[in-house]
Amino acid sequence: MRSRRGAVMVSSRARLGPQPRCFAASAHACFSFTSGAARAKLTAEVYPGLKRDERFAELTAEHVAQLKKIVGGEGAGVIDGAAGEDLEPFNEDWMHKYRGQGRLVLRPASTEEVSEIVRYCNDNRLAVVPQGGNTGLVGGSVPVFDEIVISMGRMNRIHSFDEVSGALSLDAGVILETADQFVAQRGYIFPLDLGAKGSCHVGGNVATNAGGLRLLRYGSLHGSVLGMEAVLPDGTVMSDLCTLRKNNTGYDLKQLLIGAEGTIGIITKLVVQCAQRPSAVNVAFFGLESFEKVQLAFREAKAQLGEILSAFELMDAKSQQLVHEVRGDKRPLDGDHPFYCLVETSGSNGEHDSAKLEAFLEDVMGKEIVADGVVAQDDTQLRALWSWREGIPECIGHGGGVYKYDVSIPLAEMYSLVDDVEARLEARGLLGDTEDHPARGVVGYGHMGDSNLHLNVAVRRYDAKVEEALEPFVYEWIEKRKGSISAEHGLGLAKKKYIQHSRNATMIGLMKQIKNLYDPNGIMNPYKYI
């Protein structure tokens, strides 16, 4: 089952399919297994409107020979389709949703090699796609046609770590989990965490401005990336490997590459400010009567838990019923509540943190903001409580497909999108408990602390009427509230054509100006982004 528009349809058959190579953050993954088979349709077939850009040269044997020289000949640096080598892991995304027709993968081992490759490709009008762990969710890291893949996996060294300041210098191709484990041994935490951490590269994280689970606590990568080295589309090496928190000497150009999704340069090295690793983690779970009370609870959590608050997650009643139906586990709270929240604290003193969390829960229950609540007493309970939040994406796919939207909406109106979509589907007779209704339920959950909502519409079967009811309605609804159509997944190929719902024409024009400044030949990750 495949959505023809921006949202992602998820088939329950996915559960029977092969295990993907890696997992995106379960909280907001856009799964799109089209069948039990691993192979996706060619992107060029799924998007027949996309045409290969005729400015680009066709790859010749001479090109391949020259490029191979740069990466040291036939060794680890090259995967050549013409030589019968398997390019599928680089041509296809892990969701099996996008499949390109690249014929050559280059795996440079140094910044100099990246620079030489890119310069050669620019001079010869050969299009390229930078690729990290290939764990993206919007088709940004795989070719569409015959672009050359520049895979960063061999640039995977950690260069230095300042144990006093927390500044970590490393290659772009280091796997996020490797980086986090390295600093964990030294008492620090990498300021980013997401479900794909076992596969994704820190370079890709920065290129997509990944948000993840720690944004509420450690802020965005725009604040925590201290330094960057990148190769621009003409081969120029932009070297700004500052290890300092304060450096006011000119335009902060590296910021442009954060979230640029590889369209104006390839990040080769980074310096990241790591934070002190918390020694204590506590979790509470509670039920609330209304979204107004959820907002009050969040406000109180910020006030009373302050510096130790590390997550505030929202789940609606339907999402919890679904998890319960699928798993059959005993629910954390007795009775039904319209909303549930999970509150996590992370701090340096477990006793203090527990006391704060208990006092908070007592206070919000006393004020009748929270109807009922529990606090995990050990790690097993903590994981069990999290599973009621983290299990939603998997459980919602049972019994059919799911349309998934990952959006940001100002908090006061955040949940109204769920109500409005539900009302719209009901009004059209598309939503109901019986088999004659294509839609089974509308579910909302997400990172309340980041105004980041996951709107999921569970369906029994594909029906064009459901899709017509959802789009462009959802995007227009978000546009009216000045929300974002892509909270953290980025644009890639999937959302390229919807950007006008989150950005005005002047902003889009200014963005295109930047693209043209750095990449006048358009060779860097074409067909995507803006």
Add this chain to the structure above:
Amino acid sequence: MRSRRGAVMVSSRARLGPQPRCFAASAHACFSFTSGAARAKLTAEVYPGLKRDERFAELTAEHVAQLKKIVGGEGAGVIDGAAGEDLEPFNEDWMHKYRGQGRLVLRPASTEEVSEIVRYCNDNRLAVVPQGGNTGLVGGSVPVFDEIVISMGRMNRIHSFDEVSGALSLDAGVILETADQFVAQRGYIFPLDLGAKGSCHVGGNVATNAGGLRLLRYGSLHGSVLGMEAVLPDGTVMSDLCTLRKNNTGYDLKQLLIGAEGTIGIITKLVVQCAQRPSAVNVAFFGLESFEKVQLAFREAKAQLGEILSAFELMDAKSQQLVHEVRGDKRPLDGDHPFYCLVETSGSNGEHDSAKLEAFLEDVMGKEIVADGVVAQDDTQLRALWSWREGIPECIGHGGGVYKYDVSIPLAEMYSLVDDVEARLEARGLLGDTEDHPARGVVGYGHMGDSNLHLNVAVRRYDAKVEEALEPFVYEWIEKRKGSISAEHGLGLAKKKYIQHSRNATMIGLMKQIKNLYDPNGIMNPYKYI
């Protein structure tokens, strides 16, 4: 007394001069009172190498008439030198170090007016200087020749505040303290604090990427500015007033304006993420035997105080002797120590925070990392301890002038600059206790938590030999350690010519490319920055 080079000479006569209109952060202000008189020399005379750019038109009566129309005629929107009105507060910086020759000040009341002004000036090749509170330290906010000042003080409305998310929307001309007081009443804190807060504008803060006292805790403005509206040099309004923490829809262009010092646009509105205001603040003060132990103490403070650590300030022995000599107050600790540190915690629970701080102090004293220490028992003691840190800039000026450098250096080598400068001056016979030595002492202090050192060289009188010993030595020393020649004050006019010590030629070339892209006529804040 005036430095001819990049550092700032401070005369003790400044104390007798008129009170400046506002104060920069006492921790790192570059005072430069040249005499008791308020009037500075013309910048054009002090920098004879600077020539007026002949591309710019001379201001005519017709220009003035057209520009007046935009801001509503003769009212609050215009200060016209030709009409005998006083332009000095706009032509001269508060340190009386830079004085331009502007003839017209425009005070727009809306973004539309800013846009019309800038478009007209660009079309007519009239140079402009955006001006906030005019509290900068590097001559960035006043004209050099006859540039038109665009003063933002009338755009001073707070538009909205989301009490749940903490997102504050406001005009660029709102005074920092006003913004902080507004959110304080709602339980929040503006994520920036500095000494000039009573005068500086939030727009100027963002344009200069101000660091200040809260950076260790709340991070840089690159992370906390969520949205921005700005007028580009051709009058285009770049509107990106996002109120959300997550929005991955295209290049984050607003980041370019953060720290651009008004050279590629005028910030007109902002959305800033405010944090929960801490209800408890505690301070400890201690003495240490070596800079190695200072680093160990900082490491332990991060580990043990974690999320509540809000300041870790460094002071050397000489700095504390100076404060003691000038003020005569009883010192916080008995005996002399080579180094002193001030540790501040800010949290949501005073009892917990005190317990953590006491335990930390006991631990580091037990491990002999810290030789001696005290914890403030009340607000009076807290302010008294801070005064030993904050009093340094004032006290060091007694008895002569001071060369001041505000720099960032990787922590391990941070204090070595002080030792090396001292050794260099001693070797040249320039430093000593007797009147025949021009230099009295070399002092180091600063924001240890941000790798931000203030190197101060106190002198009895101006002597070219001291200056020759200091420069370019200090800048080259910093360059070798990959430090920054401007940690937080920016480049402005003062440091424009030293940028190559912190940025390579490629980076500078890329910066110039950005300047040329947005401001091909060079009308926006000319003669400064890069």
